[in-house]
Amino acid sequence: xxxRLPISTVHLRRAITIASFSxxxxxxxxxxxxxxxxxxxxxxPSDLAAFRRWATAxxxxxxxxxxxxxxxxxxxxxxxxxxxxxxxxxxxxxxxILMRADLDELYRLWxxxxxxRKPFQYVVGCEHWRDLVLVVREGVLIPRPETEMLVxxxxxxxxxxxxxWADLGTGSGALAVAIGRxxxxxxxxxxxxxxxxxxxVAGINVERYxxxxxxxxxxxxxxxxxxxxxxxxxxxxxxxxxxxxxxxxGLQAEVGRHEPKLALDGGMNGTDHLLHLCExxxxxxxxxxxxxxxxxxNIQSELIANHMSTKWANCFHNVKxxxxxxxxxxxxxxxxx
Amino acid sequence: MVLxxxxxxxxxxxxxxxxxxxxxxxxSHSLNPLPLRSSFYLVRSRIRDPYGxxxxxxxxxxxxxxxxxxxxxxxxxSEASEISExxxxxGLTVDxxxxxxxxxxxxxxxxxxxxxxxxxxSIQLIKKRLQWKKMSVRLEQLSVTINKVDxxxxxxxxxxxxxxxxxxxxxxxxxxxFEQDLLEHIDMLKLAREENDQDLESESMKALxxxxxxxxxxxxxxxxxxxxxxxxxxxxxxxGAGGTESxxxxxxxxxxxxxxxxxxxxGVTVVxxxxxxxxxxxxxxxxxxxxxxxxxxxxxxxVHRLVRISPFDSAKKRHTSFAxxxxxxxxxxxxxxxxxxxxxxxxxxxxxxxAGGQHVNTTESAVRITHIPTGIAATCQNERSQxxxxxxxxSVLQSRLDQLEMARQAQLNAEHTQSLxxxxxxxxxxxxxxxxxxxxxxxxTNYEVSxxxxxxxxxxxxxxxxxxxxxxxxxxxxx
Numbered sequence: 099x100x101x102r103l104p105i106s107t108v109h110l111r112r113a114i115t116i117a118s119f120s121x122x123x124x125x126x127x128x129x130x131x132x133x134x135x136x137x138x139x140x141x142x143p144s145d146l147a148a149f150r151r152w153a154t155a156x157x158x159x160x161x162x163x164x165x166x167x168x169x170x171x172x173x174x175x176x177x178x179x180x181x182x183x184x185x186x187x188x189x190x191x192x193x194x195i196l197m198r199a200d201l202d203e204l205y206r207l208w209x210x211x212x213x214x215r216k217p218f219q220y221v222v223g224c225e226h227w228r229d230l231v232l233v234v235r236e237g238v239l240i241p242r243p244e245t246e247m248l249v250x251x252x253x254x255x256x257x258x259x260x261x262x263w264a265d266l267g268t269g270s271g272a273l274a275v276a277i278g279r280x281x282x283x284x285x286x287x288x289x290x291x292x293x294x295x296x297x298x299v300a301g302i303n304v305e306r307y308x309x310x311x312x313x314x315x316x317x318x319x320x321x322x323x324x325x326x327x328x329x330x331x332x333x334x335x336x337x338x339x340x341x342x343x344x345x346x347x348g349l350q351a352e353v354g355r356h357e358p359k360l361a362l363d364g365g366m367n368g369t370d371h372l373l374h375l376c377e378x379x380x381x382x383x384x385x386x387x388x389x390x391x392x393x394x395x396n397i398q399s400e401l402i403a404n405h406m407s408t409k410w411a412n413c414f415h416n417v418k419x420x421x422x423x424x425x426x427x428x429x430x431x432x433x434x435x
Numbered sequence: 436m437v438l439x440x441x442x443x444x445x446x447x448x449x450x451x452x453x454x455x456x457x458x459x460x461x462x463s464h465s466l467n468p469l470p471l472r473s474s475f476y477l478v479r480s481r482i483r484d485p486y487g488x489x490x491x492x493x494x495x496x497x498x499x500x501x502x503x504x505x506x507x508x509x510x511x512x513s514e515a516s517e518i519s520e521x522x523x524x525x526g527l528t529v530d531x532x533x534x535x536x537x538x539x540x541x542x543x544x545x546x547x548x549x550x551x552x553x554x555x556x557s558i559q560l561i562k563k564r565l566q567w568k569k570m571s572v573r574l575e576q577l578s579v580t581i582n583k584v585d586x587x588x589x590x591x592x593x594x595x596x597x598x599x600x601x602x603x604x605x606x607x608x609x610x611x612x613f614e615q616d617l618l619e620h621i622d623m624l625k626l627a628r629e630e631n632d633q634d635l636e637s638e639s640m641k642a643l644x645x646x647x648x649x650x651x652x653x654x655x656x657x658x659x660x661x662x663x664x665x666x667x668x669x670x671x672x673x674x675g676a677g678g679t680e681s682x683x684x685x686x687x688x689x690x691x692x693x694x695x696x697x698x699x700x701x702g703v704t705v706v707x708x709x710x711x712x713x714x715x716x717x718x719x720x721x722x723x724x725x726x727x728x729x730x731x732x733x734x735x736x737x738v739h740r741l742v743r744i745s746p747f748d749s750a751k752k753r754h755t756s757f758a759x760x761x762x763x764x765x766x767x768x769x770x771x772x773x774x775x776x777x778x779x780x781x782x783x784x785x786x787x788x789x790a791g792g793q794h795v796n797t798t799e800s801a802v803r804i805t806h807i808p809t810g811i812a813a814t815c816q817n818e819r820s821q822x823x824x825x826x827x828x829x830s831v832l833q834s835r836l837d838q839l840e841m842a843r844q845a846q847l848n849a850e851h852t853q854s855l856x857x858x859x860x861x862x863x864x865x866x867x868x869x870x871x872x873x874x875x876x877x878x879x880t881n882y883e884v885s886x887x888x889x890x891x892x893x894x895x896x897x898x899x900x901x902x903x904x905x906x907x908x909x910x911x912x913x914x
Contacts, residue, residue: 169789175799182798182819217796226819243800244792270874318718322897352796362793395792410756423784423802423821424791 131223237295261332271300664730675757681717694893
């Protein structure tokens, strides 16, 4: 997996710091998220209304087609996204419409959404997740609604708020930030990721929520950057890549064409990384430590849970599968002996 | 007594001009004994507390209260049983003023009798709207309860009783205070004329005129004096039978309420929306955020009827459609809310299908929460995260359960608005006719306008105020 990132890209991206986030920097591959840009533009109400009519028509015409082709967004979802796009891009003051992007860009963004199937979250550069607004962009997985529940599972653990936590494969930093916000004085989160894109974006999100003292981002694969806290961790969370390789080509265009394979592809059965995590958890966690992993659902959860309570029965106890709100066995949780 | 009234007024009504008036008074009335004046000052300085009722500073114990008129004893006590009729020094009461039938002239006519008559009439109307008699009886009941020694054995009940008692008390005090102010100004005006004090006379006239204007505002406020009137609310609209045509009508109504709420500066958010197959909505819930949103919107509860040439009918026939509207208050006081047990809830992803998780990119994270014991459910799909959808659905569910609880307690004392399931499709409250003639008519009040477009664009205040005042003003027995 490490070899998937060409060295040149690594060097290029390493040069992009959080400071480069300001629009003044000349060489930046990603524009800042819409909602964080200044209100530098304005538009006549009639022009904005024309955009809205055009975008609505496109959504209504193309939505049903996208939905039936590969389970993409339907018309009603696109219309909701359109209202959020305008919510992020515009602001009304004294009857004047101020904008964070000019109308040309809005037309372009909506075309990208529908024609290129660019995920809405990449279009606007953010994802609302739990009570957070997380910056996201190409190269990091868009946090899923299901994953929100992992934070609730963590918060049920006794003494979680003063513990040392690790979020493995943090991506946008969603889990790390949400857990970090709930911690008290002694609590810390270590967030690791192999992808430098993820390290950068997670850094932005940690910074935005003022959690630099609580959340430490470390670059590297899974447990590699955590050798210094081995056997001391109160708990582990992870939403590792779990989609079986053979499913990748059939994914909905938003996911398959735009999101990083590194964050999706879990190997032949989808369990390569999950199994690695289980194995390493036995030594990374302190005795009594807690883990919660997201899986591909049902069969995969059962397989992992079964594995941990049989093959590694002497390492773990109280291993359970937990349902998501759609009634799918989405998570595996348990404790180290 | 007259002297005391003047002093009181000059010290209380007009903090900015306090000194000059006081000086004028001293110069024109040499008869007042100075020591008494200073102790009066101590007792009579007063301010208005945040509820608009009057509180006194100083040590009342220094004076013999029996020298004061009965209303003063009322102010010094908090017991309902001691409320008694306020009068001027020559025995004129508010009802007395109305009974005299003085002509009510234009505000600009500087006639004190006209001002006084207008104000007295407003006070009567305010009392009627507040259901004064019922209020007094209730206050007396509550006072008895509140004096029981074992009251606080049940702290929840005690809290509710003392809150209600306090609320009624401050509402009644406010009106009583207003009434008292009127009578004092009359006293003062008469005195000023006796003494030929023109400054004082014009001061009093100005004060009466101000009161006359305030009285109009208070009349309006009194329309919204119900328990939950000041709350924000949810407005729910459900399409009646008749397919697309009535779903379109339901969507028009939702739009009408959105625009009405925006005109009023209320925050509006769509919480839940079930779109129709072709057009419109099957059902929608919007949240209206702001002071008195419920007080106004509750006038809209019921079935609304539309008559028009249907745009969905290729034969261009006239259609009649119905949609039901329910309004639920969002109760602010946490302690009076229905207690929901976490274990009674079933939370599920709404309209979820397929593998979920990393397989799917979707911005839809609708959640449905069902309260298992009652079967009541709430859905929210318009928030940008599942967490927020859940919180939003939870607040709708909470309010629906509160409403159910209120309905249960309705026979005791509270009033409640009907939920969608309680509304009977049999009678409609308002008719919107676009063809063959154009008119919107409220069947409860007979209020009508001939411009349906403006109504559908949210100009509802005429209908709302007419309904509120007619429902409170018609019943003579309530005073």
